[in-house]
Amino acid sequence: MLRLVRREERDSDISPPRLSALSVLVFGGPASLADLAGAEEVKAPTMSRIVEGLVKDGLANREPDPANRRKVRIAATEEGRRRLEGGRERRVRALRERLRRLADSEQRALARGAEVLERALR
Amino acid sequence: MLRLVRREERDSDISPPRLSALSVLVFGGPASLADLAGAEEVKAPTMSRIVEGLVKDGLANREPDPANRRKVRIAATEEGRRRLEGGRERRVRALRERLRRLADSEQRALARGAEVLERALR
DNA sequence: AGACAACTGTTAGCACTACTAACGTAGAGG
DNA sequence: CCTCTACGTTAGTAGTGCTAACAGTTGTCT
Numbered sequence: 001m002l003r004l005v006r007r008e009e010r011d012s013d014i015s016p017p018r019l020s021a022l023s024v025l026v027f028g029g030p031a032s033l034a035d036l037a038g039a040e041e042v043k044a045p046t047m048s049r050i051v052e053g054l055v056k057d058g059l060a061n062r063e064p065d066p067a068n069r070r071k072v073r074i075a076a077t078e079e080g081r082r083r084l085e086g087g088r089e090r091r092v093r094a095l096r097e098r099l100r101r102l103a104d105s106e107q108r109a110l111a112r113g114a115e116v117l118e119r120a121l122r
Numbered sequence: 123m124l125r126l127v128r129r130e131e132r133d134s135d136i137s138p139p140r141l142s143a144l145s146v147l148v149f150g151g152p153a154s155l156a157d158l159a160g161a162e163e164v165k166a167p168t169m170s171r172i173v174e175g176l177v178k179d180g181l182a183n184r185e186p187d188p189a190n191r192r193k194v195r196i197a198a199t200e201e202g203r204r205r206l207e208g209g210r211e212r213r214v215r216a217l218r219e220r221l222r223r224l225a226d227s228e229q230r231a232l233a234r235g236a237e238v239l240e241r242a243l244r
Numbered sequence: 245a246g247a248c249a250a251c252t253g254t255t256a257g258c259a260c261t262a263c264t265a266a267c268g269t270a271g272a273g274g
Numbered sequence: 275c276c277t278c279t280a281c282g283t284t285a286g287t288a289g290t291g292c293t294a295a296c297a298g299t300t301g302t303c304t
Contacts, residue, residue: 191300
């Protein structure tokens with residue numbers, strides 16, 4: 001798993017933690033820092049810095065929550081949305097290439113295993 | 123995957139890269155720096171520091187290769203062997219707890235999926 | 245043999261991610 | 275009103291990854 005993550009990191013222009021946080025924002029909508037930290041199972045200071053990086057790169061923005069001025073509302077920018085989607089397409093294509101070489105029965109075995117894993121790890 | 127790795131990291135007293143390198147030494151025997159770096163798909167300077175950490179914690183030792191004095195021979199210590207095994211047992215126990223709750227057919231599905239994955243990712 | 249190239253590992257310096265501790269500000273409850 | 279809690283940031287530390295630059299060793303080729 002570690003090797004896979006590192007490989008992923010090498011040919012992506014967004015680091016895995018940033019990519020993961022960004023995807024939470026894109027698919028889940030704007031969130032507070034605590035929300036994001038919880039979703040990524042990371043402490044607040046860590047997420048604060050990840051968001052800082054996203055903002056610096058123009059992939060997300062931070063604005064105070066009008067209802068509760070302690071909170072910040074973090075949202076993906078259009079650019080962030082595009083970059084996430086672009087990378088996703090590349091990854092899906094690469095994965096498809098690999099899976100295409102497997103027999104149908106093997107593909108089904110992977111699909112079934114993935115389902116079980118998803119339930120088991122939650 | 124990232125979340126899983128982080129969870130792993132929190133309740134282990136050895137960091138994932140060190141643990142992974144250590145396991146290469148324990149199961150594969152002594153190795154040169156380049157061997158280790160290759161096995162972990164990491165550059166030499168990175169592995170040099172990981173080994174430094176292992177040595178500092180008494181989990182591995184470094185000695186010059188008598189045949190080729192440019193090389194170093196890195197080997198796990200007894201302590202390293204013990205710590206790896208101990209952690210492994212804890213992880214296996216935790217995993218077994220989770221898997222025990224699955225139906226037999228689900229367990230088989232996971233096993234089959236894992237086989238396919240191993241071949242597909244290589 | 246002597247010069248030069250290639251190999252092996254380390255050091256230095258950068259970016260990033262993780263943590264805890266400590267802080268400032270904003271809201272909630274007595 | 276005053277305190278207590280919640281929310282986020284900043285400071286400081288450890289660890290991991292990279293490239294570039296270096297030192298020592300070995301091999302090669304004249």
